[in-house]
Amino acid sequence: MHEIRIAEDLSFIVLDTARKEKLSKVTKVNISFGQLVQIVPDIFEFAFREIVRNSVVQDAEIDIEIIPVKMKCKNCGSDFQVKDNLFACNVCRSTDVEIIQGKELFIKSIEGE
Amino acid sequence: MEIKIMRNILDRNQNKASEVRNLLASKKVLMVNIISSPGAGKTTLLERTCDKLGTTFRIGVIEGDITTDRDAQRLKKYNIPIVVINTEGGCHLDSHSISKVLNSFDLDNLDVLFVENVGNLICPSQFDLGETFKLAVLSTTEGDDKPAKYPMLFREAEAVLLNKIDLIPYTNFNYESFISDLKKINGQIPVFEISCTKGDGLKEWYDWISKKINDSL
Numbered sequence: 001m002h003e004i005r006i007a008e009d010l011s012f013i014v015l016d017t018a019r020k021e022k023l024s025k026v027t028k029v030n031i032s033f034g035q036l037v038q039i040v041p042d043i044f045e046f047a048f049r050e051i052v053r054n055s056v057v058q059d060a061e062i063d064i065e066i067i068p069v070k071m072k073c074k075n076c077g078s079d080f081q082v083k084d085n086l087f088a089c090n091v092c093r094s095t096d097v098e099i100i101q102g103k104e105l106f107i108k109s110i111e112g113e
Numbered sequence: 114m115e116i117k118i119m120r121n122i123l124d125r126n127q128n129k130a131s132e133v134r135n136l137l138a139s140k141k142v143l144m145v146n147i148i149s150s151p152g153a154g155k156t157t158l159l160e161r162t163c164d165k166l167g168t169t170f171r172i173g174v175i176e177g178d179i180t181t182d183r184d185a186q187r188l189k190k191y192n193i194p195i196v197v198i199n200t201e202g203g204c205h206l207d208s209h210s211i212s213k214v215l216n217s218f219d220l221d222n223l224d225v226l227f228v229e230n231v232g233n234l235i236c237p238s239q240f241d242l243g244e245t246f247k248l249a250v251l252s253t254t255e256g257d258d259k260p261a262k263y264p265m266l267f268r269e270a271e272a273v274l275l276n277k278i279d280l281i282p283y284t285n286f287n288y289e290s291f292i293s294d295l296k297k298i299n300g301q302i303p304v305f306e307i308s309c310t311k312g313d314g315l316k317e318w319y320d321w322i323s324k325k326i327n328d329s330l
Binding site for chain 1: 114119120122126204207233236240261263264265268294296298300
């Protein structure tokens with residue numbers, strides 16, 4: 001259900017940007033979600049559409065890029081993509097690893113006229 | 114035309130969380146964000162902890178609940194400062210709600226602030242409250258598959274409390290499978306096997322959290 005709150009915060013940013021840029025219509029919203037944040041795209045999009053109904057954003061296409069989880073090993077320094085929930089270095093097997101990608105909730109750009 | 118924005122969607126929450134974190138650090142208050150499913154035993158854990166450590170440390174509690182103040186009522190007898198945040202349907206606390214209620218505490222006379230988040234394993238783990246660390250509480254009756262299903266929380270938590278271990282014989286909870294999944298996600302995370310009703314394993318938890326509080330003073 002956190003989709004609703006995230007959609008709401010996104011709507012503030014999009015509407016604010018559209019106003020500043022004097023757009024009469026937003027045609028596309030480009031966002032990235034990290035795999036770890038467990039957003040259900042359908043619920044997110046439904047919530048977003050309800051929030052922006054009757055605004056310049058109402059017909060915008062929403063493009064969601066899902067970003068895979070990447071980690072960096074603090075022991076040997078290699079970075080790797082997490083597969084099957086295994087958060088351990090695939091070179092030296094150390095579990096002393098940090099997430100460098102996969103927690104994003106990011107708006108990249110909007111398109112409009 | 115395309116307008117580049119490149120912003121964290123939750124940066125309002127993140128900025129406020131950083132403010133809260135700086136304030137609490139300046140006051141030397143440890144803030145623990147306790148996250149679990151409904152009914153895992155967060156409030157009972159707090160009852161036990163206040164009972165045991167309430168004379169050693171100055172404890173405060175923020176009770177996040179969708180509605181009612183029942184959890185807070187249970188903690189009243191320990192005579193500690195408690196503030197209830199009713200989210201009115203919201204599935205998690207956020208840093209703005211925490212920031213607002215911090216004024217109700219005398220932070221100069223507090224060592225630790227336990228935040229009991231709304232019972233839910235997904236949403237609360239996305240919202241930084243400005244806590245020192247998150248604590249995951251899981252009960253054996255929920256099943257051993259929770260770390261695999263909710264990796265974000267178990268990856269981010271500083272420790273896991275596995276509650277209701279006395280009930281394992283009555284469930285199909287597979288301890289080996291639980292530990293194996295958990296260690297894949299977070300190989301370094303400490304696990305405390307406890308029973309808040311029977312008292313099993315709580316000494317190790319008290320020692321661990323006492324050390325964390327002392328280290329932050």
